[in-house]
Amino acid sequence: MNTKNAWDAIIVGTGPAGATVARELAIRKKKVLIMEKGKLDYSIHIPSMLKNKEMLYIGKGKTLVRGIRTGGTSVLYYGTAYEPPKEYFLQYGIDLSGEFDELRRELPVAPLRDELIGPSAKKIMQSATGLGYPWRKLDKFIYQDKCAPGHFPDQAQWNATEYITEAIEAGAAMLNGADVKRVILSGKEAVGVEYIDSGIHQKVYAPKIVLAAGGIASAQILNNSGINTPEGFFCDPIITVHGVGDGIQAGNEIPMAAGMICKQEGYILTDITLPRLVYKLFTAQALRFHRLFDHGKTVSIMVKVRDSLGGRITKKGNVRKEFTDQDKRKMENGLAHATKILEHAGVKKIFRTAWTAAHPGGSVRIGGAVDSNLQTEYDNLYVCDCSVLPTEWGLPPTFTLLALAKRLAKRL
Numbered sequence: 001m002n003t004k005n006a007w008d009a010i011i012v013g014t015g016p017a018g019a020t021v022a023r024e025l026a027i028r029k030k031k032v033l034i035m036e037k038g039k040l041d042y043s044i045h046i047p048s049m050l051k052n053k054e055m056l057y058i059g060k061g062k063t064l065v066r067g068i069r070t071g072g073t074s075v076l077y078y079g080t081a082y083e084p085p086k087e088y089f090l091q092y093g094i095d096l097s098g099e100f101d102e103l104r105r106e107l108p109v110a111p112l113r114d115e116l117i118g119p120s121a122k123k124i125m126q127s128a129t130g131l132g133y134p135w136r137k138l139d140k141f142i143y144q145d146k147c148a149p150g151h152f153p154d155q156a157q158w159n160a161t162e163y164i165t166e167a168i169e170a171g172a173a174m175l176n177g178a179d180v181k182r183v184i185l186s187g188k189e190a191v192g193v194e195y196i197d198s199g200i201h202q203k204v205y206a207p208k209i210v211l212a213a214g215g216i217a218s219a220q221i222l223n224n225s226g227i228n229t230p231e232g233f234f235c236d237p238i239i240t241v242h243g244v245g246d247g248i249q250a251g252n253e254i255p256m257a258a259g260m261i262c263k264q265e266g267y268i269l270t271d272i273t274l275p276r277l278v279y280k281l282f283t284a285q286a287l288r289f290h291r292l293f294d295h296g297k298t299v300s301i302m303v304k305v306r307d308s309l310g311g312r313i314t315k316k317g318n319v320r321k322e323f324t325d326q327d328k329r330k331m332e333n334g335l336a337h338a339t340k341i342l343e344h345a346g347v348k349k350i351f352r353t354a355w356t357a358a359h360p361g362g363s364v365r366i367g368g369a370v371d372s373n374l375q376t377e378y379d380n381l382y383v384c385d386c387s388v389l390p391t392e393w394g395l396p397p398t399f400t401l402l403a404l405a406k407r408l409a410k411r412l
């Protein structure tokens with residue numbers, strides 16, 4: 001891999017953003033090397049996730065989840081697509097409308113057909129709309145023709161491994177197990193990256209380098225290369241509220257079928273069916289051991305908050321973050337509405353889980369460490385992943401990341 005000039009571009013990371021850039025460049029016949037720290041893995045095994053730093057402790061009993069595997073966090077995600085208002089990016093001179101149109105043609109982005117919405121999500125939607133809340137179906141990245149009521153095979157949900165497969169089919173090379181540590185700089189240019197593979201330090205070179213290692217690792221790699229990033233990040237903390245539904249057959253549903261996005265208030269509420277193991281973990285964390293086996297009759301709402309930028313990412317890639325009083329107030333407001341909706345639905349024995357978070361980002365933000373072309377202060381070094389989102393977020397980010405990545409690939 002030491003050969004100079006063997007590649008037109010190196011892409012670090014295979015989450016939604018990295019996979020998209022890699023695929024777009026490979027289709028354009030560029031020689032692309034994709035470097036991925038993890039391997040292909042669909043399992044949820046908590047001890048391994050802790051060991052691989054896919055679950056990180058952020059302080060005061062709170063955790064953060066991300067995927068270190070081929071496909072990145074999209075292998076673990078809930079497949080909700082959200083197109084942000086145009087103004088979010090127009091103010092930075094970025095118009096993503098063409099990219100969103102392109103993505104809607106390429107990917108299965110649509111709200112679920114009624115019959116694919118599970119019983120607990122329906123119960124919540126009826127209760128919320130009955131109370132006058134603007135509860136609407138959400139767009140999903142789901143091949144609905146592969147689903148039937150109560151039957152949702154894993155392959156029915158789009159994730160970034162599909163774009164990686166297409167990139168490889170178009171000629172890209174993929175290096176799994178490559179833990180990229182640092183960008184190699186020479187004057188005003190980035191010339192390559194240093195990485196560790198099976199304990200051995202190695203280097204690889206290319207005229208264009210795109211860091212797409214996610215909201216934590218891209219900032220870490222830049223910092224370890226001597227490139228400054230702005231202070232703080234967001235992580236969109238969540239709490240889930242659970243209760244027992246009367247005679248309901250829950251537990252096997254497409255999560256986040258519908259919800260409400262309260263932009264002004266800074267939170268979103270959606271139905272949520274957690275994977276059984278995650279439900280058990282959250283229930284144990286909340287010390288509700290007697291509820292560990294209630295997964296099949298549990299009706300749940302997720303409250304996700306748009307938290308302020310803050311906290312820090314360490315050189316070793318650990319994170320520390322304290323939520324502000326404002327963040328906590330937003331969460332309490334969201335939880336009050338979630339509880340009201342569940343109670344109105346006749347759901348009993350309601351409890352809430354501990355704080356966790358699933359969208360680290362904003363750590364290499366546009367207008368901070370990258371410009372509106374996602375370029376760093378080094379001419380040929382780009383960052384494209386959740387870290388470049390310009391400000392607090394609080395929304396499903398994947399659709400936006402795919403659009404930003406398509407735009408970057410055109411400019412490269």
Ligand SMILES: Cc1cc2nc3c(=O)[nH]c(=O)nc-3n(C[C@H](O)[C@H](O)[C@H](O)COP(=O)(O)OP(=O)(O)OC[C@H]3O[C@@H](n4cnc5c(N)ncnc54)[C@H](O)[C@@H]3O)c2cc1C
Nearest residue numbers: 013015017037068069072073078080180214385386396398
């Ligand atoms: C449980 C859960 C549910 C979610 N549900 C949704 C949802 O419904 N809708 C939505 O839009 N979003 C959702 N998300 C968030 C979404 O998955 C992420 O925001 C998105 O995947 C981020 O994409 P990314 O390209 O920025 O980075 P990631 O997907 O995190 O990918 C980063 C990649 O870089 C690799 N990497 C990291 N460090 C290195 C290194 N040193 N060297 C080489 N490679 C490295 C990783 O292995 C990974 O492949 C969810 C997240 C979680 C945890």
